[in-house]
Structure formats: C-alpha cells, structure tokens
Amino acid sequence: MKIDSPKIQEQMMTIETIQVLESKTEYRNQLIEQISLDNQEALKVSFENVIFRNVMISDSTLEQFEFTDVVFENCDFSNVNFSGAIMHRTAWTNCKFVGTDFSTSRMQNVQFAQSVGDFSNFRFANLKQVAFAECSLISADFAYLALQKILLEHCNIDQAFMTGTKLKGLDLSNCQFDSLVLNMEDLNGCVISPYQAATFVGLMGIVIKS
Template identity: 35%
Template sequence: MVKGFKIDKPKLPHELPEVGFTIKENGYYDYCIYRDCVITRDDTDRIAFDQVIFDRVTFEGTDFTNIELTDCVFDHCDLSNIDFSKGSIHRVEFKNSKMIGVMMPDSSLGNVVFDNCQLNLSAFGYSKLKQVRFTECTIKNSDFYECKFQKVALDTCDIEEANFANTKLTGVDLTTCKFDRLQVSPESMQGCIVSTEQAIGFARLLGLEIKDE
C-alpha cells in the first residue's frame, strides 16, 4: 500500500552561506544559498547542485539536460519551460514554485516532494519516480507516459487531462484529486484507488456504458 510512505528530506546543514551565482567551469555547485537571482546554463557538459537552497531563483536558458540535483530545496522559484531531461533528482523539495512546462523525461526522481507547485503541461515521460509526493499541485495536461511509479502519492492535486498511459498506478490514491478526464490505458488503472464517482468516470473513459437502475 502506497499511502503513508516516508520520504527522506534533503540533507542540509543548519546554516549555509548565501552567495551570488557565478559560472564555474566544472559545472559543480555546492553548499550554499542562492537568493533572488537568475541562473542560466553555460556550455559545460555537466551541471550539478549538491546541498543548495534556491530562494526566489529564476532558471533561464531552457537547457539543463543531464542535471544532477542532490539535497536541494527550491522555494518560490520559477523553472517554467526548463529542460531537466535525463536528470538525476534525489532528496529534493520543490515548494511554491512555478514549473509550467518543465521537462523531466527519461529522469530518475527519488525522495522528491512537489508542494503547492504549478506543473501544468509538464513532461515526465519514461521517468522513474520512487518515493515522490505531489501535494496541492496543479498538474493539468501533464505527461506521465510509460513512467515507472514506486511509492508515488498525488494528494489534493488537479490532474485534469494528465496522461498516465502505460504507467501502472498500482496503490496510487486519486480520491483527493480533481479531474474530469484523464488519458489512461486499462492496464494503468489496475490497483489504483479511486472514489465511487471517479470509478464511474473511468468506466465511461474505457468505453463502458453505465445503466442507471
């Protein structure tokens, strides 16, 4: 049963130095706070953040493919349309952040929390999500095609028209989520937890005719 699983929080020291963002040739950034600034990808092959807090930071430049995020917190940040494809994202919290159109396909996410984030039109296709929680997020028209879910929670989220085709939702509880339509395959729904009203909607989505008694 997925409900109630534990997510490891980012491992951060009690105090971190606040610094201005400057491009490093090796693409490795660690042990600091970035606040009220803009971060743009340079031409380095690798970019990694380890034990970093981002406070009201805007990411620009779109291409952050192969990014490594470990023990990081994003608070009130703007990551709209940023490409985190093939990223490694572990023990990371995204809080109150704008992430419309963010791209994380072919990525590995472990012990990740999305809390009160705007994730409409986001892309997670072919990614592995293990111990990941979405809480009070808008995830409309987002793509989770052929993902691997292991201990994933969707708590009080708007998931209208999200695509879960070929993604097994076994143990995922959707009863607190808002939606009228989803893109799903019959295999996706096996073991998924839904309300009675939602179950009727899924039956119609799968082509069944509901006869009133």
Template identity: 25%
Template sequence: MGTSFWFDQEFIKQDYTEHKLPKGDYENCRFVDCKFAKGFLDNQNFVECSFEGCDFTNTNIAHTIFNDVTFVDCKMVGLQFETCNPLLSTFQFKGCNLSVASFYGMNIPQTLFEDCKLHQVDFTQAQLKECTFHVSDFKDATFDDTDLEQADFTSAINFNIDPTVNHLKKSKFSKDGLIGLLKKYDIVVT
C-alpha cells in the first residue's frame, strides 16, 4: 500500500481517535478542531501545515516529520516530541497547552512558544537557541543542561532555571523574572 499525498486541503472537525489519519504526506494543509487524542499520528509527514484547536493528548507522534508546522490553541498534553523525526523539525506554538510534554534532547532553535502552558515540560538537554517564550507559563518545567542562548523569557512566568547547569549566554529576562534564576538559592526578594 503506497503513501498518499494531500496538498492544500482542509480537514475540519474530524475524529481520528478511532480511525487513523491516512498515512501520507500533507503539504500546506489545515486541520481545524480535529481529535487525535490517544491515537496514532506516527510516521506521517507534515510540511507547512497548521493545526488549530486540535486535541493531541497522549498521541503517538513517533517518526513523524513536522516541517514548518504551526499549532494554534491545541491541547498537546503528554506529547513526546523527541520521538518525532528530527529531520527538518520546525514548529510554532500559539496558545497551546503542552503540559507534561517532552522535548528531551531536541534541537529546535528559533521556535516560538507564544501564550503557552508549559507545566511540567521536559527541556532536558534541548537546544533552544534563540527561542521565544512570550507570555508562557513554565510551572514545574525542567531545564537541565539546556542550551538557552539568546532565548527570550522577558514575558514568561513561573520558570525555574539554574544558571549553573544551563547555557544562558545573552538570554533575555525581565527584571521581575530574574527570581526564576535564583530559586535554587532560596533567596527572599522583596
């Protein structure tokens, strides 16, 4: 059975939790309010696609390529992004809930995370150079041996980043956000 190719298509309010999205290459496609939760989205190729209001909770995305893909207002709880095909992986996340997701060891420079919920996300050993984290919430997120060079945290909240075990050269923080770099020292700032 061959791989199918979809170009410039819209998929609206589709439920792929019981019937898997057909295996194939999707280019410049738009997915709106689709359900993938607890399903399989593995071994797919998405190029210049957008996902809007979709539910990916605990979806298997192993070996999938996301090249220039935008996620808007999506529920992406528990996704293991490090299982994706790392070749050409480029994302943008806007208004997404990525809680309990993992980007362990990924190389995703210049990724935009805008107005995202990043509770308990694992960024261990990730390469996040020049990433932007506008108005994103990092409650209980893990940063360990993470490259955050030139990353922008100026409007991010609830992060706890140890500067002694992460790479922060020229990263941007607001004055109010500096406490997130000092939590390990148990300092009281008033």
C-alpha cells in the first residue's frame, strides 16, 4: 500500500517556542522541539510543514486540530483529546499516544511507527491509507471505523475493540493478539494466520477437542 509521506521542507523552518496553545492559530514552517505543556485547551489550531521533536503535551483538550505535512518524532501526547482531528501526510515515529482520543478524526496518508498507543481511541474515525507498523495498540478502540486501505504490520492489538468495523481485506496475520472484541460478521474477508484461527473459533463458541 502506497502512503504519501509528509512533504517536509526543513530549510524553510524557524524554531518556534510555544508556551500556550490558542484556538484558531496557524503554525507554518516551524520546528517545535524540547517543550513540555500541560492543561492546554484549544480548538481548530492548524499546523503545516511542521516538525514536532521531543515534545510532551499532557492533560489537554485539543479538538479539531489540523495537521498537514507534519512529522512527530519522540513525542508523548498520552491522554490528550484530539477528537475531530484532520491529518494529511502526517508521520508519527517513536511516539506515545497512550489513552489519546482520536475519535471522529479523519486521517489520510498517515503513518504510525515504533509507537505505543495502548488504550487509544479511534472510534468513528475515517482512516484512508493509514499504516501502523511495529506499534503497541493493546486495548485500543477501533470500533465503527470507516476503513479505506489500512495496514497493521507487526503490531500488538490484543484486546482491541473492533466492533462494527468491516475488516474485509485487512491483513492481521503478523499481528499479535490473544483476543479481540468484535462481531463475527465483521470478519468476512479478513486475513489471519492459521494460529490466529483458533482464537476466532473460540469467539464463535466452538470448542476444539484434541
């Protein structure tokens, strides 16, 4: 699956020091690094051609943020409310988004790699050309998603919620899980490994006698 990477023009960037996030602010051509913010509350802030590096934001409500051509490196946005976010050509590498709320967000050409997003919430999100690679997504909420070309590669998705999400064409064969929360009818067309098949047989209430 081809995913367009962020079109980053680092030579155009200046260093930005943020002390507070204010609603309806625009950030363009900025390098934002080595900052820690908490208890932020802002709405509809947009970022374009921006790199976040070693940034930590906690206990904050940041709804309807927009990210275009943005890179996150070594960032921690755990337990942040990013509901209703719009992301296009955005990459997260070696980040933490534990318990982060991405519900009702729209993501296209977005990559998450080597990151931890346990208990994150993507419920009712629209994901198109989105890839998760080598991520921990234990108990993440992927329920009622609109999926168009999503990749889960070598991820731990144990106990993830996938109820109401049509998994046709999704390859879970190299992911790690002992159980998932889902409806059996949503599995139609999903690709799994022979080992994983035993898990789904158990979900159907069938007992295998040795």
